[in-house]
Amino acid sequence: MSCWRGVCRACRNRSINATQEAASQPARVKTFDVAPPSASYTLVEDLERQEAVSEMLSRRADSGIADLKEDVEKFKKHMEKAQQQREEDSRVKSGPRMPPGRFDLVTVADGSGHRKPQLGGTVKLRYAVVLVRDASMLDAKEDFEYVLGGQALGAGEVCPSLLDGMLVQMRRGQVASVTHPLKELFPANAPAIAQHGPQEEAVCEVSLLEIYVTKDCSFRNSTGQVLKEVIKDGVGSWCNNPSDEGMAVLRIEKVQTHEGRCLFPDAGASPLELCITVGDGEVCDALECAVLEMRPHETAWVTCSDPSFLVGKPLGEKAIPKSSAYLLRVSLVDFNPGPDALSFDEEDRLTFALRRKAEANRLFKEGRYRLSRQRYFEICDLFHHLDRPKVKDRFLGKEDLWQECRQLRIDCRLNIAACSIKLQDSSMAKEACDLVLKQVPESTKALYRRAQAELQQREFAEACRDLRRVLDIDPSIQEARRLWEKAVKQRKEVDQKQKKEVKYDTMCGRILDDRTDKFTYLNADLDYPDAEGRPVSEWLKFGKEQLRR
Known part of the structure; x- marks a missing residue:
């Protein structure tokens, strides 16, 4: 029986997921010649097995509840952290701050839209401050522009922190008011506080007329050269904008310098309204940039920091004075969107691209290099997918079409x-040439124009290398030979100038190289000063004696 009992203990250690029938069959157990277990012993085995299963299930249930509780706690902490972050983002971050919870607005008239002013943004508003006791007017200011978080008002006007705290919660067209003591509405030196006392309560009512939204509309690089500030929102969705080769009706209301000098229109003249084809250069580059980001019936101030953006009709005929910036007030009356070239098949897309390339070539000949380059960029975007391996399936049986694209x-x-070389943008020129050379390593045009860009960056060695390669491919290109001779000459001049300015012998003589100093045991400092004067052969012995002491 002891041997049989030992075999049963092994059975009890089997996986609890096995069926009870398989675990309890004695015929499957190879034993010695012993009697089978009694019925009572089998009953005990079954009870023990049931207890083990129930214990395991209860342990799993406890662990599952613990895991669930842990997940709930993590989720609570995550939500609390997100709420704190939202409160910090909505808090006024500059200027004197009002006590928390004191900006409870009383809405007089609801606003429209979803946009709210942000710190650093510009709005148009009006406000009035009325004393609660006798309804006397303390301060009022009609329609004026205000910059949140960065504009200081007069000594007798309300605190900028109060306006900031109210405006960040308001929408366009909303009228709201707050009631506070005068010490929280005005600066300490305000006449209203001196006259009525700091504890007297007053109502400040603010009406938010417009929210000016500023957006960078510069071509391609977002360099801040053309900024659009919306002073009247358009209609439709955010993506309801004109596109390339579409028709747009623009009303140019005013053009002035940053100092306030009016350039357009002339005195007594009316605003200019014209119908243009977007991207064809019928207006100046600044307006070509801005119109792509405008919606119907939108009015905006377009700020241009580069006079070259004003080249072209209708401002190209006028003499442009020197100024730090130029402002154009323009409205998009209406537009018809251009063709959706990205939805075309390959044949129609190629036809559209060739038509736009002809317009870009015309703009290049007219000296409109910036606008022409943008047209070339958009053509390349139409064929951005040509390098993908699976795209060739779309050109099955159309090898000529693929090569043409x-x-x-x-x-x-x-x-x-x-265009980039004309605009002195050598980095962009090198990048475009590198993309061409990856596909056509022997392209002489790409090598020549990359050399031109390298000369603009004064990289004479690289320019000479590229021009030498052009001449190796085709020695008959005279422009490359002349440019190579010029690059070699400039490189020699720079080398001669460096040799005169830098004397290599003097420079090298002043370089302190530790490897030239040969330290040996003869000039090394002694660890034991008493060893001075003793023979070198006794230094080691003397050091050991000092260590023993």
Whole structure:
């Protein structure tokens, strides 16, 4: 029986997921010649097995509840942290701050839209402050522009922190009021506090007329050269904008310098309203940038920091004075969107791209390099998918079409490099040439224009290398030979100038190289000063004696 009992203990250690029938069959157990277990012993085995299963299930249930509780606690902490972050983001971050919870607004008239002013943004508003006791007017200011978080008002006017705290909660067209003591509405030196006392309560009512939204509309790089500040919102969704080759009706209301000098229109003249084809250069580059980001019936101030953006009709005929910035007030009356080229099949997309390339070439000949480069960029974006391996399935049986699309993109990138060289943007020119050379390593145009960009960056060695490669491919290119001779000459002049300014012998003589100092045991400092004067052979012995002491 002891041997059989030992075998049963092994059975009890089997997986609890096995069926009870398989675990309790004695015929499957190979034993010695012993009698089978009695019925009472089998009953005990079953009870023990049931107890083990119930214990395991209860342990699993306890662990599942613990895991669930842990997940709930983590979720609570995450939500509390997110709420604190939202409160910090909505809090006024500059200027004197009002006590928390004191900006409870009483809405007089609801606003419209979802946009709320942000710190650093510009709004148009009016406000009035009325004493609660006798309804006397303490301060009022009609329609004026205000910059949140950065504008200081007069000594007798309300605190900017109060306006900031109210405006960040308001929407366009909303009228709201707050009631506070005068010490929280005005600066300490305000006449109203001196006359009525700091504890006298007053009502400040603010009406938010407009929210000016500023957006960078510069071509491609978002360099801040053209900024659009919305002073009247348009209609429709945020993506309801004109597109390339679409029709737009613009009303140019005013053009002035940053100092306030009016350039357009002339005295007594009315605003200019014209119908243009977007992207064809019928208006100046600044308006070509801005119109792509406007919605119907939108009015905006377009700020341009570069006079070259004003080149072209209708401002190209006027003499442009020197100024730090130029402001154009323009409205988009209406527009018809251009063709959605991205939804075209390959044949129609190629036809559209060739038509736009012809317009870009015309703009290049007219000297509109910035606008022409933007047209080439958009053509390249139409064929951004040509390098993907699976795209070739779309050109099955159309090898000539694939080659034509590929060649068109290469030509546009070369033209991008040419426009960038004209605009002194050598980095962009090198980037475009590098993309061409990855596909056509022996492209002489790409090598030549990359060399031109390298000369602008005064990288004479790289320019000489690229021009030498051009001449190795085609020695008959005279422009490359002349440019190579010029690059070699400039490189020699720079080398001669450096040799005169830098004397290498003097410079090298002043370099302190630790490897030239040969330290040996003869000039090394002694660890034991008493060893001075003793023979070198006794230094080690003397050191051991000192260590023993």
